[in-house]
Structure formats: structure tokens, C-alpha cells
Amino acid sequence: MPMTIDHAFRWWAMEHPDRDMIVSNGERVSYAAFNRWVGRVAAMFVDRGFVPGDRTVICAENSTEWVVAMLASIRAGGMSAGVSTKLVKSELDWLVQDYTPRVLVTDEANAPKVARAPAVLIDCAEIAALRQGEDRDVRLALKDEDITIIVTTSGSTARPKGVMFTNRAICEHNMWQLVSDPLTGPYRRLLVAPMSTSAGTMPFLHTLLSGGTAFLESRFDAAEALRLITEEGVNFVTGAPIFFQRMADLPEFDAADVRHLDIAHTGGATVVQPLLEKWAAKGVLLRQMFGQTESGGTGVINARHHALSRPEMCGGMMMFTDVAVMDADGNMLPPGEQGEIVLRGPGMMAGYWNNPAATAEAICDGWLHTGDLGVLDELGLVRMVDRMKDIIISGGLNISAAEVERVILELGVEEVAVIAARDDKFGEVPMAVVFGSVPETEQLIAHCCEHLSNFKVPRYLIRSEEPLPRLASGKISKPALRALYGGDKPLPERVR
Known part of the structure; x- marks a missing residue:
């Protein structure tokens, strides 16, 4: 057929x-x-x-x-x-x-x-x-x-x-x-x-x-x-x-x-x-x-x-x-x-x-x-809880946190994690949490703009004074970062 x-x-x-x-x-x-x-x-x-x-x-x-x-x-x-x-x-x-x-x-x-x-x-x-x-x-x-x-x-x-x-x-x-x-x-x-x-x-x-x-x-x-x-x-x-x-x-x-x-x-x-x-x-x-x-x-x-x-x-x-x-x-x-x-x-x-x-x-x-x-549930219906793959959905478009992190790491940053920040217009936008040798904000954003689509560029930047929290496996703990900076927590100054 x-x-x-x-x-x-x-x-x-x-x-x-x-x-x-x-x-x-x-x-x-x-x-x-x-x-x-x-x-x-x-x-x-x-x-x-x-x-x-x-x-x-x-x-x-x-x-x-x-x-x-x-x-x-x-x-x-x-x-x-x-x-x-x-x-x-x-x-x-x-x-x-x-x-x-x-x-x-x-x-x-x-x-x-x-x-x-x-x-x-x-x-x-x-x-x-x-x-x-x-x-x-x-x-x-x-x-x-x-x-x-x-x-x-x-x-x-x-x-x-x-x-x-x-x-x-x-x-x-x-x-x-x-x-x-x-x-x-x-x-x-x-x-x-x-x-x-x-x-x-x-x-x-x-x-x-x-x-x-x-x-x-x-x-x-x-x-x-x-x-x-x-x-x-x-x-x-x-x-x-x-x-x-x-x-x-x-x-x-x-x-x-x-x-x-x-x-x-x-x-x-x-x-x-x-x-x-x-x-x-x-x-x-x-x-x-x-x-x-x-x-x-x-x-x-x-x-x-x-x-x-x-x-x-x-x-x-x-x-x-x-x-x-x-x-x-x-x-x-x-x-x-x-x-x-x-x-x-x-x-x-x-x-x-x-x-x-x-x-x-x-x-x-x-x-x-x-x-x-x-x-x-008991009827066999599924409810989605969270994304294992760590995707940020901004205005219906998928953003890979790993992709944004890869670009920021090119600047010599020791640690970076990108999580979702709430946004009234797009639902979610990227927020970058960085630690270590972090360049000036303008330089970091300019580098991201050169290598990432506009909607993937972080809108918020948090400079951590301490190493980022990690799981027992050694991976950065995104849940811990979301607890610190996500949800209803006050947002930092917008950088873009």
C-alpha cells in the first residue's frame, strides 16, 4: 500500500x-x-x-x-x-x-x-x-x-x-x-x-x-x-x-x-x-x-x-x-x-x-x-511533573539550557547553570547563574548574542559568591538553584 x-x-x-x-x-x-x-x-x-x-x-x-x-x-x-x-x-x-x-x-x-x-x-x-x-x-x-x-x-x-x-x-x-x-x-x-x-x-x-x-x-x-x-x-x-x-x-x-x-x-x-x-x-x-x-x-x-x-x-x-x-x-x-x-x-x-x-x-x-x-493517576492518566531534559519553553520555543551553558563556558567561566525565570510575556526566559571568573555583564551578553539566537540569550544574570550546589553524582543541582532563585523569588535586575 x-x-x-x-x-x-x-x-x-x-x-x-x-x-x-x-x-x-x-x-x-x-x-x-x-x-x-x-x-x-x-x-x-x-x-x-x-x-x-x-x-x-x-x-x-x-x-x-x-x-x-x-x-x-x-x-x-x-x-x-x-x-x-x-x-x-x-x-x-x-x-x-x-x-x-x-x-x-x-x-x-x-x-x-x-x-x-x-x-x-x-x-x-x-x-x-x-x-x-x-x-x-x-x-x-x-x-x-x-x-x-x-x-x-x-x-x-x-x-x-x-x-x-x-x-x-x-x-x-x-x-x-x-x-x-x-x-x-x-x-x-x-x-x-x-x-x-x-x-x-x-x-x-x-x-x-x-x-x-x-x-x-x-x-x-x-x-x-x-x-x-x-x-x-x-x-x-x-x-x-x-x-x-x-x-x-x-x-x-x-x-x-x-x-x-x-x-x-x-x-x-x-x-x-x-x-x-x-x-x-x-x-x-x-x-x-x-x-x-x-x-x-x-x-x-x-x-x-x-x-x-x-x-x-x-x-x-x-x-x-x-x-x-x-x-x-x-x-x-x-x-x-x-x-x-x-x-x-x-x-x-x-x-x-x-x-x-x-x-x-x-x-x-x-x-x-x-x-x-x-x-x-488511578485512571491511567498522566500528569507531567518536570522536565528531566532541562528545557526552557519561552513563548512556545524550546531553549536547551545545555546549549546556553556551553556558550557561556567559552568565556572561561568556572561554573554556570541556566534555569527558567518567570516572565509575564513569554512564560519563561533564561536566567544564568555563574560562579568564578565571570567577565563584565556587557561582554558576556555580547558573546551570547554572537553565538545564540536572540530568544536564547539570558535575560537575567546572577553572580554567585559560592560554588554552585551539586548533587551526589557531582552534577550541578538545578532543583537547588530553582529553590534559591526560581518560583516566586524576587528577580534580579534584568540584563537584556
Whole structure:
């Protein structure tokens, strides 16, 4: 059975040629027109030397051209790897060297970062120009188990990892969600996350595989998001709680009709009761989900009948998906005991690009080890407790504390630990606690700005007069530092 993304795409273009596939920046593209556009771009890739198995790296802002490039790469038998536009040149250089792309797609704003990349550079404007023209196409015998997507994630290490997915994994993940969490109307999904993330790529592909319409935005704007829900009939939204809070805070929210919003998934933080109740009063259930890039973005989702009575839970066993909590020795733990959350089911990654050791560590005996601490309740529902992997989630973007620490250590600092500091706008921002030969604040921040994306640069700096607390294993004790400086403790003076 040809369970491939391109096969499903071609079928929908034939079955519903005039249906909107994507709506972005006020422009609408039908399935038939989108299919022809992807064919022209795939043919251009082949003209430039692209062969099956090659990689396409995309470094551009959200746009229709972004997704055309991704699907053209897949159609030509290759792998598409998006990278964040927030990365600085040194970060991009490392990723390009790791992925060794044949084609690198960029836009005007990001072209200077990749100008000297050893790849065929294609500007989004060139892709846009192929929206019309003579029909051309590429037809290959694509396979279910072909790697088609690589999602770049910071993970918990000092270097990003490429999470690989096959055609089959993505198709099965979509079918799993359609069956286990169905919509009552046509699939119309709002996409605001960067396409380089699993929160952007996977929802778009799910929309395509479902024959739905993707409303792709360059960024989240609360007023525009609410307008799309009410005027365009958007019925599927996934986002951090702060997204739903900003929409609820709008003066027009009280009069907005959002009853058709069938699915409103949220994660990364607990939904506060007043926000939950405000949306519930309008007929919308905000439901916690748990997952990570390695699980296709979504792992388990809280059921509708638990959304109000157990809002802090992230779901339990679902059709074809198991969730469990495991101790350090690999033993399954009973309800009430804290351990690592593990998952198995459709949509799991095939592994990490060029990193078999990390793959073997993450997937053991068919279980994906998430690196997150959790507890099961008596119903088998899981509640996330903390992040073993030490990720800071700032405005919905993941920041690896280890990556920031690595950059600061380059300055000769003896000890550094990066933890999350609360922030009204972004939820969390990085705070660096340093000890030893620490340079002037301006020098430290300037060094971070040179080697890290802006959102990863510490906003707070604490100079400890004592060596940082350590665990029995010798590692710096992040829990102790959070107890000293996190939570409701007064924040130091902001340095950025």
C-alpha cells in the first residue's frame, strides 16, 4: 500500500481540486493549483541536481513558498529539514555541515546567514515565480519507509538534533488522531508556530493528509487568530495556554461565536482555572496534551470528559498509543509514583539524524523515553511533573539550557547553570547563574548574542559568591538553584 504523503496529496488534488489547501497572507491556493505548483518546483530541484535521498534545508519565515519547498523535496524523493530563522550564523553553519543539503531554500531576510552554504541556494521568490507556468512534474516510486521529514530540535544537549520521520509514521499519526479525536466539520486548522518546528510541520502535514485547509500565519496575533476562528470557521487550534489567554483577553472575545472550535489542544504549561472556564462557557474545551518532537509533536491528549474535572492531566492510553511511567531501571511504576514518561504508538521518530547513540538511548524495547517526569493517576492518566531534559519553553520555543551553558563556558567561566525565570510575556526566559571568573555583564551578553539566537540569550544574570550546589553524582543541582532563585523569588535586575 503506497502510504506516502505525496500519494495522499495527489489523491486530494484529484478528488477535491477546487478546495482551498492553504490560506496565507490573504491568498488562497486550491488543491489542484497547489499540486501543480509543487510539481514545477520539484522539477526545478531535479534540474539543479537533486536526487532521491538528498536533503533540502529550509531557512525562511512561514509562507506558502516554505511548504511548497518542503513538499517538492518529498516529491523528488528527498528529505526536508527546516531550521529556525532565529538561529545565528554559527548555529546554521553547524547544522548545514551536519545535514549536507543538496538544496538550501531561503528568503530575502535570511539569505545573508546562508550565503556561503555549500548547497544550491534557491530563494523563495524563485519558488513564488513557479506558481504559474508550464506544467511539469516528478513521479517516483516513493516508499512508505522513506525518511521524508527531519525536524530540528534543540533537545537537551548542547547541539541540535535532527528528528527523522518516515512517510508511514506521519500518515499513521494523522489517521490515529482523526479516529481518536474526530472533528464534527471540515478540517480547518490554524497554524502559527514556525514551520521549522514539529508544532508547525506536523499540523500542516496532518491538514494536507486530511484534505483540510491550512490557515498559515507568519506569527501569532490574537485578534487575527480570533477572526479566523469566527469568520473562516477554523475548528482546530493547538497552542500554548498564553495563546488562548491573549484571545480571551480581547474585548471582542465576549461576543465571538467560537462554538465550532472542536479541538483546542494546549501544552507546555497548565491551563489556569479561570481561562479554562472562560472558554468552556463558550462551548470550547481546552485540553492538555503531552508529547514532544520525537513523538510527532502529540503523544497523548486528555479526553473531552476529563477536560473540566481533571484539567491538569495530559491524557492516558489512546487507540494504538500507550503511555506509562518508568523508573531508572526500566520498571513500570504504579499510579502515584513519579518516574520518566514513556510512550509507544503511531507517529514515533525513526531516529536522530547522524546520531545512532542518541537514538538507542531514546528508543528502548519499542518505548520512546521522553526524558520528562510524570505520575499516573488511578485512571491511567498522566500528569507531567518536570522536565528531566532541562528545557526552557519561552513563548512556545524550546531553549536547551545545555546549549546556553556551553556558550557561556567559552568565556572561561568556572561554573554556570541556566534555569527558567518567570516572565509575564513569554512564560519563561533564561536566567544564568555563574560562579568564578565571570567577565563584565556587557561582554558576556555580547558573546551570547554572537553565538545564540536572540530568544536564547539570558535575560537575567546572577553572580554567585559560592560554588554552585551539586548533587551526589557531582552534577550541578538545578532543583537547588530553582529553590534559591526560581518560583516566586524576587528577580534580579534584568540584563537584556
